[in-house]
Amino acid sequence: MTAVVRSGVDGFLARYEALRDLLPGDPRQRSAAAEAFRRAGLPGAAAGRREEAWKYTALRPLADASFGRTASQAPADSRALANLPQIEVPRIVFIDGMFSPGLSIVPSTLPFARFADRAEFGSIARSDSEPLVALNTMLADDGAILEVPAGTDAGLLVLVSAATDRAAFHPRHTIRLATGARLTLLDLACGDGTYLHNPVFEVNVAKDAVLSHVRLQNESTSAFHLSTLYAEIDERGTYDSFVLNLGSRIARTEAHARLIGGKGVTHLNGAQLLSGMQHADFTTVVRHQAPSCASRQTVKNVLAGRSHGVFQGRIEVARHAQKTDGYQMNQALLLSPEAEIDIKPELEIFADDVKCSHGATVGELDADQLFYLRSRGISDAEARSILVRAFLAEALDAVSNETVREILEQAVEGWWEKQAA
């Protein structure tokens, strides 16, 4: 391995040029993606180019960062392990984007393959319209392929990404649930130093299948986490996701959910806790393309310091998607006068018999609640912490798996301790 120390779009393209003959999978898709990435660049990095989808998030700091590491810098496996939740469940671990068999406990109940061995780009991710998907498609060299067979309940699986300084990696994950299958996937991202984690997920939920996807983004606070997820949900299927954004200097979790069969359900819930100069962007697009489907999005933000939260939620209802039930709520608690949130809800409805609503609240802690707590002898600082935790506890209620919810609660507790320190 050679050390590639070039930054920005050129750096990524140079890496592609250097690796193109070694990368697995269809080279034509790679080169088409490279061309798309070359044209689009990193959103917001160049002056004067501002796409609507990236209105509030600019990747200038990413363009200025350089990545690349020599082989002598061995990944810190033990540190990655220390970040793992102490539960005895199957886990698939990636270090700097490469599958680590030694750290993994590969599940016996569900077929698992590596993208490195079976490099198939799915059909639902869009390199042509999403620059970061193009970047991923150009450089993806590993990832998890999980296929839950029909009628199987695969239980809980943890998917871990641990990263080290100066790494840049672009995992390509595919999750397919066949008819009536079930899986709870806890997707945990952590690391040390400055790095780029740019995963693309393709998710297929077949008829009557249920995927509960909980994502804990707890990256290093100097990292870049840019994930794009595509989910297709068939008849009576459920894609239920919860994203907790705690880490990263710049994070964007973008999810596209397409309801393609009647009575499908998707939840794109989440919470963001930010401080310092952190920026996190929660972007969703829900496409109702079949009748009687339901989508739910409740996103809570707690913003301290000079942090910046973004919520962009778009709901599209096709003409034949009658009896659609769409709901979107964004709530933000601003803990400092310098914290900021941008909220952009968009509804595009072509059917006439639908129920769609969206709402947003932005505020400080409630003065009546604070006084009530203090009048009982609780200090101002403790009262504030109780109210922020309560606000978050309500968000975490959306996570039904208790083991997983406890892991999120611990992560929130850890975030809180860091703020207090």
Place this chain on the structure above:
Amino acid sequence: MLEIRGLFAAIEDKPILQGIDLTVPQGEVHAIMGPNGSGKSTLAYVLSGREDYAVTAGSATFDGHDLLTMEPEARAATGLFLAFQYPVELPGVGNANFLRTALNAQRRSRGDSELDAVQFLKVARAETKRLAMPEDMLRRNVNVGFSGGEKKRNEVLQMAILRPRLAILDETDSGLDIDALKIVADGVNALRGPDFSALIITHYQRLLDHIVPDHVHVLAGGRIVRSGGPELAHELEAKGYAGMIAEAA
């Protein structure tokens, strides 16, 4: 002992309290009655430390502590308790946790040891039972989904557990049916003793039939216009506020 001297307070430059003088000796229960807008709730809030009110003159001390310079939590730690007229809902905060946090915060500031969850629940369950409250009230979020009467009973439960030395009850009787009123009154009477005093703010004499006060004061226009024994409440019930205020003027 609570001593209020020449107390003036305003909200957003609008004067509300206009020279209150009041002494509640240790062990006594005093009632404050008065029409709407007379300043009853303002007095309760000013004593417990709500920030929206500006004290423009006067003093208020409790056992020698200068209340007006203290944070609300410090006032609570000296033994002051306000039962709110409109108890606040705290979604996402469990009632039992809230009460234990409050009790332990007060114990800490007094140098007492904290109660662990088991010790606390024993105390809390006993008080819940004594106040004829369903036990699931401890598991529910603070005041969320409580009826008006349940909220008021929850205030009394907090009082019973925190064991204040001076309780201010701000229209705790409003919204209570007769059974709940008796429960609330029993809760207060159970605390009565040489080391407990109370200031009971109410519109009606009804509550005072169950908690018989040592003294009754009539507040009007931000000032105490008459003081007397428990019989004053009955006189007030007969004459109405207008009649009594006209006499006092």
